[in-house]
Amino acid sequence: MPVPDIAWAYPLLLKTHVSLVVGSVGLFALRGIGVLWRHAWPMRPKWRRLSVVIDSALLLAGASLWWLLQLNPIHQTWLGAKLVLLLVYIALGTMALKRARTARARALFLLAALACVAFMASVALARHPLGWWAP
Template identity: 65%
Template sequence: MPSPELVAALYPWLLPLHITLVTLSVSLFAARGLGVLAGQAWPMRDWARGLAPVIDSLLLLAGGTLWWLLQLNPTQQHWLLAKLVLLIVYIVLGTLALKRAPTRGARAACYVAALAVVGFMVGIALAHHPLGWFAP
C-alpha cells in the first residue's frame, strides 16, 4: 500500500498525465478514423500506426499506476469495472473502424460507435458511477 506522502506527491501530476494521454489516444483514433473513411493513405502508414501503441502503452502505465496508488479494485469500484469492459468494446470497435470491417458503411458505423463508447467512458470516469452521464 502506498504511503499518503507518495499519493500526495504523485497524484497531482499523474491524473493530468492520464487525462492528457487519453485525449491524445482518442484524438489520434478520431483523426485516423476520419482519414480511413475519407480514403486517405496516411492513417495506415507506419508512423500513424506506430504512434498509437506508444501512446496507449504510456496510458496503460499511467492508469495502472493510478490503480495502485489509489488502491482501486474493479470488483469493488463498479464504475472502474464498467470502464474496463467498455475499453474492450472500444478497442474492438476501433479495430473494426480502422481496418477490419468489410465495408465503408460498417467502418463508419463502428467509428461512430467507438466514439460514443469513449464518451460514455468519460461520463463514467467523471461520475465514478457505472451509469456515467445517466447516473442519478
Template identity: 50%
Template sequence: MVLADLYPFIKATHVGLALLSGGLFAGRGLGVLLSATAPMAPWVRRLSQVIDTALLGAALLLLWILRINPFATPWLLVKLTLLVAYIVFGTLALRRASTRTGKALAFVLALCCFAVMAAIARTHDPMGMLRMMGL
C-alpha cells in the same frame, strides 16, 4: 518523495493521454473513411501504440496509488468493459470491417464508447452521462 505525491501529475497525464488517444483515433477513423493512407502509416500506428501504452501505465499507477481493485469498483468495471468494446469497434473501424458502411458504423460505436467512458471517469458512476444530466 513517495509515489502518492505524484498523484496530481499522474492523473493529469492520464487525462491528457486519454484525450490525445481519443483525438488521434477520431482523426485516424475519419481519414480511413475518407480513404486516406496516412492514418494507417506505420509511424502513425506506432504513435498511437506509444500513447495508449503510456495511458495504460498511468492508469495502472493511479490504481496502485489509490489501492483500487477495478473489478470490485462498479464504475471502473463498466469503464473497463467499455474499453474492451472500444478496442473491438476501433479495430473494426480502422482495418477489420470489410465495407465502408461497416467501418463507419464501428467508428461511431467506438466514439460512443469513448464518450461514455469519459462521462463515467468524470462522475465515478457507472451511469455516467445520465448522472451528468441529473437523471
C-alpha cells in the same frame, strides 16, 4: 515500514492520464476519418506505432493511478465498467480502422467507438457505472 508520502504524484498522474486520453482518442478519430476518406497515411507504420506508444503510456498512467489510489475494479464497480467499455472500444476501433468491409460499416463503427469512449469518460467523471445516466 512506513509508506512513503506520494500524494504529490496524484495530480501529475491524473493530468498525464487525461492528456493521454485526449491524445489517444484524437489520433484515433483523425485516423478513422482518414480511413473513411481513403487516405493511406492512417495505416502507415509511423501512425500505428504512435498510437501504440500513446496507448501504452495511457495504460501505464491508468495502472499507476489504480496503484496509487488502491482501486479494485471488482469493488469499485465504476472502474470495472470502464474496463469492460475499454475492451468494447478497442473492438469497435479495430472494426473502424481495418476490419469492416464497407465504408458505411467503418463509419458506423467509428461513431460507435467514439460514443463508447465518451460514455467511458462519463463513467470516470461520475465514478458510477451508469455514467451520465447515474441517478
